[in-house]
Amino acid sequence: MGRYIARRLLLTIPVLIGASFLIFALVYALPGDPIRALGGDRPLAPAVVAQLRDEFNLNDPLWLQYVKYMGDLLQGDFGTDFRGRPVLDTVERTLPVTIRLTIVAIAFEAVIGIVAGVLAGIRRNGFLDNVVLVSSTLVVSIPILVLGFVAQFVFGLQFGWFPIAGIQEGWYSYLLPGLVLAAGSLAYVARLTRTSVAENLRADFVRTAKAKGLPRRTVVVRHTLRNSLIPVVTFIGADIGTLMGGAIVTETVFNLPGLGRAVFDAIQGQEGAVVVGIVTLMVFFFVFFNLAVDVLYAVLDPRIRYD
Amino acid sequence: MTRPDPSTSVLPGTGLGTPVLEVDDLHVEFRTRSGVVSAVNGVSYSLTEGETLAILGESGSGKSVSAQAIMGILDSPPAVISGGGIHFEGRDLLTMSPEEQRKVRGPGISMIFQDALSSLNPVYSVGYQIGEMFRAHRGTSRRDAKKRAIELMDRVRIPGAASRVNDYPHQFSGGMRQRVMIAMAIALDPRVLIADEPTTALDVTVQAQVMDLLEDLQRDTGMGLVLITHDLGVVNEVADNVAVMYAGRIVERGTVDDVFSNPAHPYTDGLMSSVPQVEAKGGRLLPIDGQPPNLAAIPSGCPFHPRCSRRRLGDAAAPGRECATDLPPLRLVAPGREAACHYSEEVLGV
Numbered sequence: 001m002g003r004y005i006a007r008r009l010l011l012t013i014p015v016l017i018g019a020s021f022l023i024f025a026l027v028y029a030l031p032g033d034p035i036r037a038l039g040g041d042r043p044l045a046p047a048v049v050a051q052l053r054d055e056f057n058l059n060d061p062l063w064l065q066y067v068k069y070m071g072d073l074l075q076g077d078f079g080t081d082f083r084g085r086p087v088l089d090t091v092e093r094t095l096p097v098t099i100r101l102t103i104v105a106i107a108f109e110a111v112i113g114i115v116a117g118v119l120a121g122i123r124r125n126g127f128l129d130n131v132v133l134v135s136s137t138l139v140v141s142i143p144i145l146v147l148g149f150v151a152q153f154v155f156g157l158q159f160g161w162f163p164i165a166g167i168q169e170g171w172y173s174y175l176l177p178g179l180v181l182a183a184g185s186l187a188y189v190a191r192l193t194r195t196s197v198a199e200n201l202r203a204d205f206v207r208t209a210k211a212k213g214l215p216r217r218t219v220v221v222r223h224t225l226r227n228s229l230i231p232v233v234t235f236i237g238a239d240i241g242t243l244m245g246g247a248i249v250t251e252t253v254f255n256l257p258g259l260g261r262a263v264f265d266a267i268q269g270q271e272g273a274v275v276v277g278i279v280t281l282m283v284f285f286f287v288f289f290n291l292a293v294d295v296l297y298a299v300l301d302p303r304i305r306y307d
Numbered sequence: 308m309t310r311p312d313p314s315t316s317v318l319p320g321t322g323l324g325t326p327v328l329e330v331d332d333l334h335v336e337f338r339t340r341s342g343v344v345s346a347v348n349g350v351s352y353s354l355t356e357g358e359t360l361a362i363l364g365e366s367g368s369g370k371s372v373s374a375q376a377i378m379g380i381l382d383s384p385p386a387v388i389s390g391g392g393i394h395f396e397g398r399d400l401l402t403m404s405p406e407e408q409r410k411v412r413g414p415g416i417s418m419i420f421q422d423a424l425s426s427l428n429p430v431y432s433v434g435y436q437i438g439e440m441f442r443a444h445r446g447t448s449r450r451d452a453k454k455r456a457i458e459l460m461d462r463v464r465i466p467g468a469a470s471r472v473n474d475y476p477h478q479f480s481g482g483m484r485q486r487v488m489i490a491m492a493i494a495l496d497p498r499v500l501i502a503d504e505p506t507t508a509l510d511v512t513v514q515a516q517v518m519d520l521l522e523d524l525q526r527d528t529g530m531g532l533v534l535i536t537h538d539l540g541v542v543n544e545v546a547d548n549v550a551v552m553y554a555g556r557i558v559e560r561g562t563v564d565d566v567f568s569n570p571a572h573p574y575t576d577g578l579m580s581s582v583p584q585v586e587a588k589g590g591r592l593l594p595i596d597g598q599p600p601n602l603a604a605i606p607s608g609c610p611f612h613p614r615c616s617r618r619r620l621g622d623a624a625a626p627g628r629e630c631a632t633d634l635p636p637l638r639l640v641a642p643g644r645e646a647a648c649h650y651s652e653e654v655l656g657v
Contacts, residue, residue, distance in 0.1 A: 202382070204425040210380045211420075212491065213412030214443045216405075223428055230430075302475040303429055 004306035005295065012287045019283040020276050021066055027272040028062050034270035038082055056082065056272075069273065079273030081266070087277040090262050095281075097167060097258035101251070102243050104171070104178030105185075110236050113186045117193025117232070118225065124198045132194060136187035144246075148180045148253035165255035177254040181247060185239050192235060196228040203227070230300045237293035241286030327498045327531050328377070328416070329353040333391035335369070335376050335555075338384065344602045346372040348555040349391070351637075354499060354531040359522075361534045361542040361563065363578075364552035367599050370535045372555075374501045378418050379408050396498065413444050414495040421504040423484035427476040433460070433487045434472035440494035459490040463520060482513035486520065493524055500525075501533045506541065518545055539582050543567055551575050554600045554610035557637055561644040571646035571655050573615045608632045609648070617650060625649070 035052050038044065044052075052058075057065050072079060078087040120129040139147070155176055156164035162176040163169050200206060201224055209223040248260035255261075259278055266274035298304045335347035347369040354360050364370045375381045377393050379400065393400040395415055400408055420426040427436060437459055438452030447455065453472060460468035463486040476484055485505060492500055502521065506514035522545055525532050534546055542549055542563060549566050551559040551574065559572040570576040577595040584590075597614035600606055612618045612630040620631050627633055628649035640651040648654060 204420065204422060205428040207380050208420065208426045208488075208491075209428070211378050211412055211418045212440060212443070213409050213414070213417075214439065215409065218439075218443060222431075227428065227430055301430060302432075303477050 001295075001298065001306055005291070008291045008294070012284070012291075015287055016280055016284060017070075020070075020280040023276045023279045024066050024069065024272060025062060027267070027270060027275050028065070030267075030270050032270065034058075034082060034272075037269070052082065065272075069276070078277050081271045081274050082269070087274050090274060091259070091278065091281065094257055094259045094262045097256055098244055098247055098251070098260060100171065100174050101178055101181060101247055101256060101258060102240060104174040105182035105243050106236065106240055108179050108182040109186045109189055109239065113189025113236075114193050114229070114232060117190040118197055118228075120190065121194040121197025121201070121228070122220065124194075129194065132190050136190050139183045139187040142183075144180065144184065144249050145253065147183055148177070148250060151176055151180050152253065167256055173256075177250050177256060180253075181243060181250040185236075185243070189232060189236065193228065193232050196231055197224060200224045200228045230297070233300060234293045234297050237296055238290055241282075241289035244285050245282040326353040326355050327396055328533070329392075329394040330373070330377065331392040331394065333373055333376060333393065334389045335372050335381065335386060336389045337386050342603050345605060346386070346555050346602055347376065348605075350552070350555070350557055351391075352550055352557065352560070354533060356498070356531055357525065357529045358548065359525065359532040359534060359546045361536060361546035361549040362552060363536060363539070363542055363549055365537055365599055367602060368552040369555035369602075370552050371503050373552075374418065374503055374533065374535055377501065378412060378416065379405075380418075410444070413440055413497065415497055416499040416501065417492040417495070417497040418501040418503065419485070419488045419492045419505050421507050423481065423488045423508070424476060426488060427484060429476060432473045432475055433479070436476075437487065437491045437494060440491060444495055455494070456490070459494055460487070463487075463490045463493075463524075465490070481509050482517060485509060485513075485517050489517075489520065489524070493528070493530075496528055497530055499531045499533065501535070503535045504537070505534075506538070507536070514541070521545070539567075539578065551578070554605050555602065556610065556647060557645075558611065558648070559644075559646045560637070565641075565644055569655055571640050571644055571651045572611075572648045573617050573654055574611050575646075576654060577614075577616075606631075607634075609635050617654065619650065 035044070035049050035056075035058065038052075057068050060068070069079065078091075080086050081090070116128075116132050120126075120132040123129060142150075152164050155161050163173045167173045203224075205227075206219060206223050209219045214223070244259070246260075247256075247258060248264055250256070251258045251260035252264055259282065263275060263278045263282075265271075266278065294306075298306055330350055330352050333347055333350045334345075337344040337346055346367075350369065350373050352360065352362075362370045362373075372381070372386070375386075376388055377400070381388070388401060391401075395411055400411065403411075427433070434453050434456040437456035438447070438449070441447035441452040441455050442449065457468045457472050460472065465471060465483055465486050471479075476487065479487065485508075489505075500521075505521065506517050509517060518541060521532065521534075524530075534541070536542060546563045549561065549563050550557045551566070551572065553574050559566060559570065559575045561571070566575060567579065570579055574595070577593070580593040581595060583592060595614055596616075600610050600613075606613055608629065608631040609615070609618075612620075615630065618630040619625070620629065624630060628635075630649060633649065635647045635649045637645050637647040638651075640646045640648075641655060644655075646654075
């Protein structure tokens, strides 16, 4: 197991290098001149432009820019945006917002998704099963952008239950965006749990558990749910990484100053160092949580062993 | 009930013994959208202490379904017990509350299944799954339950029980897994053990070991054993009495020696002729023509008549004994012999 984890961790290095280069090239390929755009309506003096271009290595070819960036990175210098603010400061400021948003979203996804899925799976084709089926299909088919605006309008504006935007009210401000962010995965978790529970209820070992005279509670909780939740838990684990990266739309709609917003702004300003830094961080989270899930999988299912 | 042959009885001197399990005119239906499937159509038998009753039949004959009805583990819906009674130690299981029924499973009646790998939960150790019997029924502590599990694994002759108690089912061989199932089933000294094709999934050599183990355990505990199988060899070796099932009915019943040496029903006769015999080496095997009946549309009259070589139709039949219209009841055809055929006497050759 230790060797397996070490190998997987080593494998993340080429993934991170590849991802960062790809992002770097994409930012490079964006049309327009980021330095000229800095001045807005009033063009900057040619001397200033030349100095800035030189300072940010913008006159170098792509590969050299990348090598210089990585060289700085290895010395712990994550670079600055064009206004001179260190990228690390931006991450430090925005990462906690995104982490909170992700925690709220995962909590919704796990609690509501699993409970709905279990209830639907135990009473297959019952009333609740159909409710879950219809509502999850509905949620999955609505784009998150639309869902976000509708939630904002209905629950924020019309009912006034939740703040419409920003993070002024602490954790409470995260509830609505968290639910919107989680919606798609929540529906998926409900369906996955439902299928898994329904399938396991028909398993031979559940029949054995009944034949052993175990109380119904034990049959359902220990011999059905425990087995059914293995794929669900692994999906939710892998989804943490996805949600952190997928928060861009939600953070923009609800105006949350998180990583997603920061990267959105940086792309508009063609801030290469910022975009690459943040996106590479997101890739790292994604890779890390996937590894964590694979390790968790072996813990949950004794049949899985990594050597 | 037939008196077991004293020479093969596992409890010599106890005579008839007391019936522990009595099944009375049991009917089970599967009510599906595409129609009603009659899986069990009036099965009756009783089992005494220490008796081994083999229930013999091909797939779809209702042998497993009737066992699941006894255990109360039918998949319902769609399965419904539509009639009859099941008495365990004189108490009717079908009128008991679900909670009382549950308490019978394990200490009263327990069951082992064909495929031990899928019948054991893959995510719990075998020790945990055996120990669960004590924890659920006797409130034993986790630690003591584990000790008891090791004792039981020793008793079913799993080598190195103490070191293997924390292993998972997939780490055992097929034969050892079936021993784990057996250990679980006998944990609370049940009065009746139902073994549903316990050796079908195993190698021939391992089959013999598992059957030996079951026989030994039965001798030690005096429990009644219902052995569901389609394996004539296994029946011949271990059973006292045999009930042959066809299309959800018992078509013949008697001691194993009687039934095997001189069948009273054409179906049993056909089964015997379709199995290789050492004495008849070189002779031809005679398969039974046709297919097992569709349980959603069981043939009228005797369900076996479309496949029967001795059937008598129309004017050839005796009055009230027309094979395609009159259902033959299970009746006494010779001392200690019952068969459901209008012409059993001819089959017997008496």
